[in-house]
Amino acid sequence: MRSSISLFYAPLLALFTPTFSTPIYQSLNLTSYLPATNTDANTNALTSRADPSLTGYLGAFFLGDKPSIYFYLSNGNNALSFKALNKGNPVITATKGTGGVRDPAIVPGGGSEAGKKWYIIGTDLNIGKTTWDAAQRTGSRGIFVWESNDLVTWGNERLVVVEDATAGMVWAPEALWDEAKGEYFVHWASKFYPTSDTKHTGSPSAIRIRYAYTKDFKTFSAPQDYINKSPTNIIDLDILPIGGSSYARFMKDETAKTVFMELSSTGLFGTWTRPGGASAIIQSGVEGPAAYWDNQAAGKAHVLLDFYGSDGYRPFETTDVQKGNAGWTASDRANFPKNLRHGAVLPVNAVVVSALGAKYP
Numbered sequence: 001m002r003s004s005i006s007l008f009y010a011p012l013l014a015l016f017t018p019t020f021s022t023p024i025y026q027s028l029n030l031t032s033y034l035p036a037t038n039t040d041a042n043t044n045a046l047t048s049r050a051d052p053s054l055t056g057y058l059g060a061f062f063l064g065d066k067p068s069i070y071f072y073l074s075n076g077n078n079a080l081s082f083k084a085l086n087k088g089n090p091v092i093t094a095t096k097g098t099g100g101v102r103d104p105a106i107v108p109g110g111g112s113e114a115g116k117k118w119y120i121i122g123t124d125l126n127i128g129k130t131t132w133d134a135a136q137r138t139g140s141r142g143i144f145v146w147e148s149n150d151l152v153t154w155g156n157e158r159l160v161v162v163e164d165a166t167a168g169m170v171w172a173p174e175a176l177w178d179e180a181k182g183e184y185f186v187h188w189a190s191k192f193y194p195t196s197d198t199k200h201t202g203s204p205s206a207i208r209i210r211y212a213y214t215k216d217f218k219t220f221s222a223p224q225d226y227i228n229k230s231p232t233n234i235i236d237l238d239i240l241p242i243g244g245s246s247y248a249r250f251m252k253d254e255t256a257k258t259v260f261m262e263l264s265s266t267g268l269f270g271t272w273t274r275p276g277g278a279s280a281i282i283q284s285g286v287e288g289p290a291a292y293w294d295n296q297a298a299g300k301a302h303v304l305l306d307f308y309g310s311d312g313y314r315p316f317e318t319t320d321v322q323k324g325n326a327g328w329t330a331s332d333r334a335n336f337p338k339n340l341r342h343g344a345v346l347p348v349n350a351v352v353v354s355a356l357g358a359k360y361p
Helices: 132-137 350-359
Strands: 037-040 045-048 056-063 066-074 082-084 101-108 118-124 142-148 155-161 171-178 183-190 208-214 224-227 234-243 246-253 258-264 287-293 301-307 312-318 341-348
Touching: 056 101, 056 350, 066 350, 118 171, 171 234, 183 234, 208 234, 224 234, 234 287, 234 301, 246 287, 258 287, 301 341, 312 341, 341 350
Parallel strands: 101 171, 101 341, 287 341
Antiparallel strands: 037 045, 056 066, 056 341, 066 082, 066 101, 101 118, 118 142, 142 155, 171 183, 183 208, 208 224, 234 246, 246 258, 287 301, 301 312
């Protein structure tokens, strides 16, 4: 990510609505996750505008002790109301690695794959077969990958190792298309042990966020540090584009068990600030932030926070992302399902909504 990444979700979601007479992947011509922005060059103030072409939301989650991927579709265009697809059964079940997948992230194709391919990536971890200590010392160093041409049918499962033998684990991978580099930028959380500690029995480094580039989610560049706040442990990074070179990023302080956000107006490798100061947080006792823009209300954003000791994801919202940590308030969760765990939400159009409903009634 040491380059200017144009619109983190660009090519994501200005979804067109042609008829089903052409293959569905041809109808999903995605151009931008942020439908549009107004930018004041003097203040870098940005206002995200709603997009009438987006008519729903697709959510991908795992369910606590059920490490598979479950799809949820919004009820209409309500960002806070979801229903289970596939009669509540998983849409994707891991067959490789530990046999369990957590923390799914939906990655829209970029470059020549824009509007033609999507990826789901996730953590290779079945906690029912191990312990949390073992999972961090000798856990999987790979990333699960699945592909789709239409957001409906998924296949080509693979497990790709991205870290070397000094890493204890690879957790919560996410990815985005880097327009300037012409490759996907992938990030995850890892901790490391000295090369002499081959069995990882000693003291590791703090957990930090790592990144690498890939063109195909098969071959990755050598990973590097992206966020290292040692001795604080940082996991579960999620990034939301505000527009232009401005971004918000959310992460969990694994040491304090809190989620907070930072802002940058100078790109993903620019200067990041923490609104409210070093102790400012959105919420404590949570993890797995998943942020997304509202389809209808201009300037409104949502973030799901996983109350891992309770009933899973709960929605929060703000009408001013740049206000920072203090700007987020709990949303009405009367129609939001309980027990959804760390995942992702993708705004979609009517074509995708109809196709998903037909495939997974």
